[in-house]
Amino acid sequence: MAYCCARRKALGGMLLAGITVGTGVVGWKRFAAAPVELPEAEVCLDAPPSAYDPASGLALSAARPIPVDARCPVCGMFPARSKEWAAQVIFNNGDAHFFDSPVSFFLFVQNMERFMPGRGVQEVVAAYVTDSAQPTPPAWIAAESAFYVHGSNALGPMRSGNLPAFSDAGAAQAFAQRRGGQVLAYAQVDAQIVASLAPAGSHQHAEIDKKP
Secondary structure, three states: OOOOOOOHHHHHHHHHOOOOOEEEEOOOOEEEEOOOOOOOOOOOOOOOOEOOOHHHOOOOOOOOOOOOOOOOOOOOOOHHHHHHHOEEEEEOOOOEEEEOOHHHHHHHHHOHHHHOOOOOHHHEEEEEEEEOOOOOOOOEEEHHHOEEEEOOOOEOOOOOEOOOEEOOHHHHHHHHHHHOOEEEEHHHOOHHHHHHHOOOOOOOOOOOOOOO
8 A cells, every 4th residue: 555645845735724623532542633634745755654573572552763764654754864853653553653753743643544544543552752851862752641842943854843742741841941832731732733833845854953
């Protein structure tokens, strides 16, 4: 099955789309989701899932190292090149997808049918984001228990605003005091916030903020 990845131009169109907020269930978490109409992708990139390897010694639902050739199914970037921002989703059959940032992760889970036709959020058994307080080596934390800072001056892999994640509310608040923004729990990161952060413009890679 081919998986298509919309370029950032397509993602930017989300800002112009009408958004109706509903309630979705992501297997392990209930959150505000929106059936956003995304425009057709300018280019289709293959971003197949990474299969579970029982020989790894890891539990099927455990956070995994990022394969160097894994591509983000949302933007096409290589998450292994921006590990300090990376996220991952694991499905009940062991497949995993990796993301270049929390924004791409939220875009994916809130619009999964667009990025992965035939699969639903009810198949997700685990999701992780990188703790910005310990980005190197990446410290994985459960996405639904993380605290996110929205509106800071930290720039993600796409050289635009993102959602630095923290395992501790105090660390998130300290970060917000230094670099601006407000602290949000997972359920507070709704579709409007995610759409406002969706990258727009051409699909270009840039030097990223290595220390969120």
